Amino acid sequence: MTNHNPTAISRMKKDYLRLQKDPIPYITAEPLPTNLLEWHYVVKGPENSPYQGGYYHGTILFPNEFPFKPPSIYILTPNGRFKTKKPLCLNITDYHPITWNPTWSVDTILTGLLSFMLEEIPTMGSMESSLYEKQQFAKKSLEFNLKNSQFCELFPQLCDEIKVQLEADKKCNNNEFVGRPxxxxxxxxxxxxxxxxxxxxxxxxxxxxxxxxxxxxxxxxxxxxxxxxxxxxxxxx
CATH class of the missing domain: 1.20.5 (Single alpha-helices involved in coiled-coils or other helix-helix interfaces)
Structure with a gap:
């Protein structure tokens, strides 16, 4: 952290405190304790969307010149909307430095990401899939994220939430099996x-x-x- 721009670090701390005070619906975000310029986020699929029930883990890499230069955004959990481990081309990322506004904060970036995820507009880093495929990705995302040690370290509460959901699904499936003729x-x-x-x-x-x-x-x-x-x-x- 000694090589990081003090302006960027100061801004990251302010944005983090703002998120703690006013959380964004459906989104949880945490910076790495060892690097405040690398953030990890989790999008919980909103109700009545193709992603309902899913947990989508990704990263935001901020440049040392932040907030005067935009970040890069990646998603790590298969989802059917974006390719995994590929930089996303959005107007809030380094794909469009001309449209970047230094006043945009981390919560602005995360809100924009969720909004674009719920749309069907194609872009660099996006992909096409059916509603059924997105729903299957949502179901598989629970166990997928539990296998990621970094996810579990940064989001222990979400891990507990996912385990409870998996256990409930397991009991439901067992009850259906027992109830068969x-x-x-x-x-x-x-x-x-x-x-x-x-x-x-x-x-x-x-x-x-x-x-x-x-x-x-x-x-x-x-x-x-x-x-x-x-x-x-x-x-x-």
Whole structure:
């Protein structure tokens, strides 16, 4: 930290205190204790969005000249919206230094990132995926992030939250399995077998009656055709 610009460090501390006082909805952010210019963030997928239930971990790398130069933004958790470990091209990143405003703070950057994530506008570093794929990424993001030691060190509360959610999902899946008919007693299995027999008998009876009906229908059609031909011949005579 001795080589870092005092102006940048001072600004980072002010932005961090502001975030602690006024947290951003759906976003948690922490700087590295050993480097205040490297921040890690987690976006919790908002309700009624393709990312609902997901946790998306990423990094923001601030230049030594911050706030006069913009940062780089990366996302590490697969999400279906942005490519992982690739710099994102946004008007709040170093892809667009001309549009950068030194008055923009960390909370401004994070709010802009979330807003762009919820849109479908393509850009450098973005990707296309279906709604189903995004929802699957959201489900898999929980266990994915728990495997990241840095994520767990910086966001222990989120790790506990994720573990609780995974345990709840596991119990829910177990309850669904226990509630299936296959888990019933042998008596119920016997009833099921009897139902299958009755079903087979009904099917056999239906086939027999269907054959008789088809045969009678053919006879009726031929009879009507014969009457029509006979009527035509008599009129010709």
């Amino acid at each position: 296959e888990e019933d007693s042998t008596g119920d299995d016997f009833d099921l077998s009897e139902n299958n027999k009755n079903s087979n008998l009904d099917s056999s009876s239906y086939c027999k009656w269907h054959s008789i009906y088809s045969y009678l229908t053919e006879i009726l059609i031929y009879a009507i055709f014969a009457l029509i031909v006979n009527y035509v011949i008599k009129n010709l005579d």
